Structures are given as structure tokens and as C-alpha cells.
Amino acid sequence: MVSGRSRRAGREVLDSDHDRPAWQLRTDDDANVIVLSGAWIAQQGRVPALPSDGLRQALPDRPIHFDTAALGRWDTALVGFLWQVKQLAARDHLAIQADTLPDSARKLLDLLPESAPAPAAPHRRAFAPVTALGGRTLDGLTEIGTMTELGVEAARGGLAALAGRGRMRMTDLMDNIRDAGPSALLIVSVVNFLVGAILAFVGAVQLRRFAADIYVASLVGIAMVREMSAVMTAIIMAGRTGGAYAARIATMQGNEEIDALTVFGIPVSSYLILPSILGLVATMPFLYLYGCLIGMLGGFAVSISMLAVTGPGYLHQTLNAVALNQFEFGFAKSIAFAILIGLTSCRIGLRAGRSAADVGVAATRAVVVGIVGVIAVDAIFAVIATTIGI
Template sequence: MIVPTEAPNRLESLVNTTDHGQPEWRLDSDASGTVIVLSGEWIAQDGRIPPFPADGLRQVKKGQGIAFRTDSLGRWDTALISFLWDVKQQATRAGLDLRADTLPDSARKLLDLLPEQAAPPPPPPHRRFAPVTAIGAHTLDSLTEIGTVTELGAETARGALAAATGRGRMRMTDLMSNVRDAGPSALLIVGIVNFLVGAILAFVGAVQLHKFAADIYVASLVGIAVVREMSAVMTAIIMAGRTGGAYAARIATMQGNEEIDALTVFGIPVSTYLILPSILSLILTMPFLYLYGCLIGILGGFCVAIGMLTVTGAGYFHQTINAIALNQFELGFIKSIFFAALIGLTSCRIGLRAGRSAADVGIAATRAVVVGIVGVIALDAIFAVIANTLGI
């Protein structure tokens, strides 16, 4: 607590009254002028550092010198330097001569490094309305990022070829662990979503087709929609949110813990050791998850058709088999592979460019999910145009 005190032959001073060892200061006077007496231990971690008030030097006459007395000063750290800097700034503003020759040598050297006044905050940047410049900068950044992701994909492909010939640095334990996380662990959520999608398609189709006594064609609607589009897209979206976000968060955490830097220092290529198992596990598991999603989606449509329409089970599956051509499975199979490569590459890249704080891990995971979902839908639109051109 800061309280005033009086003493003979002294200025009316401010004294920090504390227990033994706690930091305290007071203004005193002697033959040479005003003296700031420091005592106690000035340790920032203790949280007991007394502040220097804004009017602490109001009683000192302009032009008078100020010195320090440190006979009773104990241990100190940067807390003392912060206090001395406050004194230095106020002395400069008041036109007083501050003499630091009686301070400990290390404290005096540190205080000499600090300016007499704190630097004013920089003015806010002036923002001009320049849409052409903004569009150009965004375009260049996008092209640069596309080139970086392409280069990362090429390095990963070269690492895959080296691993196939026994010269790679990918560990099979890492690949098997990623395959388990991206495959069997995702069966439940993939099955639930695709079952509901198939049921929704059957319900919507049944409402309209029943008006034309075409109940049996619900099987064709569900089968074609699930095999051609919905199973591949919904499975990819699930994997982008579940596995892609996990990849980005994992790599961002390694970036914050400087594990990526350690791999680089030891000469271990990150693309082969870390990214290749992640991408390869998605490429291996996504086609099987797609086929599993097709089966579950058709089953969801079957349950709705049997419950709402006058369709037999044998008739439903017979109509489904006749409606779905083999090239529809080929298209969905190819799309699932490209979706897997897209999710793996973008998620790992976002994790590698993340910051080093805990908040950056969450930002990287969120960005990976968003980019993965948008990328999957955009890539599916490209495949739709290609399939329409080829007449599939």
C-alpha cells in the first residue's frame, strides 16, 4: 500500500510499507539532491512490485538531480528495470537530471539500453480502395499456393515410388495406423450418413413416383443417385471433416512443438515420412468406403420403399441391378480416389503452413475442413462435366 510519510531533513515522500524483503522505494534528500532509496527483493514472479505513480516526482524542483541508493537492495530481475524505466521517463518529461551511476552495473547497462521515452504507437495503415490490386494479389497468392500443393503432391508421389521399390523412408506402422483411423474407424459414421441419404432419396422419389404408379422406379432412382454421385460425395465430405481436419491439427501441433523443424534438421523428408502415409491411407480406404456407402445407401432406400410402397424386396433389388451400369461404379470409384488425394494434400498443406500457437491448431483444422468440403464439391462438378462429355 502506498502511504505518505514525513522525516526530518527529507522531502514529503511516498513510502511502500511492506513486510521484510518485499520491494519498497521512497524519495529522500541529501546534500547532493533528491535520492530514490530502493530496498527489498524486486522479483516479478512474486507479484508484489510497487508501481511508480505518475506524479511521483512532483515535489522535485526542475533542474535538480536525482540519484539512487541501493544499500538495502536484494535480488532483482526485470521488474526493477521496468520500475527504473518509469522513473527515467518521468524524469525526462520533468526536465530532471537522472544519475544511474549508483545502480548495480548490470541494471545500469540495461537501463541505458532503454529510450528516454516510449515509442509512440504507429499510425493505422492507410487503406486505399484498389480492387484491381487486391484481385491481382489474391490471384498471385492462389497460383502460388496451387503450385506449392502441386509440388508437394509430386514429392509425395516420388516418395511413394521410392517406398514401393524399398528405398523410401515411410514406415509401414505409420501407414497401417493411418489406414485403421481412416478406414475401419470411419465405417459407423459413413454407414449412418449414407443410409439416411438413401432413405431421403427414396422418400422424395416415392412421393412423386407413386402419383404415376411407378413405385418400382424408386429403386432405379436411389441406385443411380447413390452410385453415381451421393455415396462418393457424402463419403468424401465425411472424410474431409473427420480425417482431413485431424491431419491438419496433427501436423499443426507438430509444427508448434518444432517436430517438423527437427525432422528437417535430421534430413528426413517431411513429404515421405509424414505426409505420404496420410495421403496413401486415404487413397487406399476411400474406394472401399465408397462401395460400402453404396451398399448402405441402397439399403436405406430399400427400407423406405418396402415401408411406403407396394414393392417387394426381390423386385427392388432386381430393378436396382438392372438400372445401374458398371461404368457408374467405375466413375464413382475414380472420383473417390481423386477426392482422397485432394483431401490428403490440402489438409497436410494447411497443417504445414499453420502458425505455432495453440489457436493456430484450431484454425488449421477448421480451414482444412472448409477447403476439403468446398474442394470435393468443386471437383465433383468437374467430374460431372467430364462424364456428360463422355456420355457416361
């Protein structure tokens, strides 16, 4: 006695065999007929292949017809098979009569060529270093000119805003100030505190040999005020705020919001770029001063715990070592870093493509360019400080 489960399994096997796709070439009555049967579904993975000599038994000078009486469901698997038939028929100089095929399959078959296109030859670049150098130079000069023009337009928008004729919205400016300032205090605090502590620890190891523990305060104070606070804060803002600016503008570029602003006659420099730059310019100097204080606090913590230095002595030595012009120099440096990060990030966002992947590329590029630019500008400021004797 056969159980109901066995009978159902047998029917499933029979149905599966009945739906299995198959093809056969018949040459009855002086005609070439390809009989198609079963379900031609690509996901089932049972589509039969057509060998290169699949039409060797076809009658010459006779067109190829199709018998689709037993054809079941089909998708692109059938279209791919028909294209192979078409290519072999063109090679053997046989015509195809596709009247009996389903309308959709026949229309798709008519769109396909009789032979697959040849793969394109790989492009080989000729060795032309002078041409490549010239192209890179021209591209760099063009980008510098575009950045300069963008900065001039933003400066004009800022002057117009001071005169009460600008198109910059104060809400946008305040949002950028909040994002670039208070929201960044935590990471600025952590990084500058650790940098100050590291400077104090490294200095303590060397100065302790000469019984000059108190000069750790001078080392930390001068290093933080002159270099480390401004540079580390700028690097943080390049990675945090600069990448956000580039990603935001790149997203607007992909959503065609930039095109909409241009159509409505709203200048992008005043509407997007100026608030971003002013937000950084307004917050970076204060973040620099805050970073100096936190860095000195990190050095103070290490000195008190490791060296024979008192709190009043550390404070007195720091005040005597750090002159006011050092703060002025770092203040000017932080403003230059802010303008650099704002301009480069917005420019990279405007140059981005319109896909989702281009947003990530723009953000990454803005971070890299911002960090490298900060280091390069800091080197220029170091040369200037040496020249003028600061």
C-alpha cells in the same frame, strides 16, 4: 480486557499500514531526494501513482537521489514507478543518481528509455484492386505449382516403392489404411444410411401421387451410386482424416520433427505424404461401395415401411436401374477425391506455423479446403459425365 484475537487484528492492521508503499520528495540541503518506503508489490494493488507535476517542487539543476532505507519488498511495481520518475526528470531536465537503488532495480531502470515510444500509426491499405488481384493470382499459381510438385514427388516415391527402392515404411502405410478405413466405417454407415433414407422419403412423397412407388428404388440407387455416396464419404474423410493429417504434420512442424527429417536426408514426400495419400486411395473406393450399399439399405427401410413395395421388387428395380458404368464413374471419382484430400491436407500441415494455435488453424483449414475441393471436383466430374454421355 482486550482479547488475543483483537490484539492480532490490531497488529495486522499496523503491519499493513507499515508495509503500505509510499514516496515523498524532499529538497533538504539543496538536494532532491525521493524517499521510498513500504513494500512495492504489484499484486497488492496499493502502488501510489506519480502525477504529471510530481516533480514541480524539485530544485532546478540538482540531480534526483533516492533514499531506500525504509524500502521493503519490491517487484515490477517499483520499476514502473522509477520509470515514471525518469520520464518526468527528462522532461524537466533533471539528472538521476540511482546509486542508492537496489542493483536489480538500477539495472532495469538503465535499460528503460527516457520517454515512452509513440504508438505506431495504423497501416492504411491503399485501394488497389488490380494489385490485389494480381497478388492473389500469383499466390494461387505458386500454390498450384507447389501442390503439383508435391504430388509428382509422391508419385515417384510410390513407383520407387513398387520397385523395391522406396523409403516408405509399410507399417506407416498400414496404420494410415487402418485409420482411414475400418475406423471410419461407423460414421460412413450412419451418414450414408440417413442420406439414403432421406432420398427415399423425399422421393416417396412425390412419386406416391403418380402411383410410381417402385421407382423410389431407382431414385435411391442412381443417386447414391452416381453422386451421394462418393460425395458424402469424401466429405466425411475430409473432416475426419484430412483434418487429422493436417494436425499431425503441423504438430511435427512445431516440434521441429520435419526439420530433423530434412537434416537426415529423409524425403518428407516419401516418409509422410505418400503413406497418407495411399492410405486414402486404398480405402476410399471400398468406402464408396460400402456407402452405396448402406444408402440403398436406408432407402429400402423407408420404402418397406412407407410404400407398397416388396423386398424382392425393390432389389429387382435397383439392379435394373443402376448400370455398371455408374459404379465405374463413382469409383474413379472416389480415387480423385482421395488424392485431393491427401495432398491438400498434407500441404496445409507443411505450411502451418510452429505454435499450438497454428495446429488448430491448419486442421480447420484442411477441413474447409477439403470439403470445398470435393464439391468443386464433383462439379467437374458432372460436366465430364454429361459430355461423354454417362
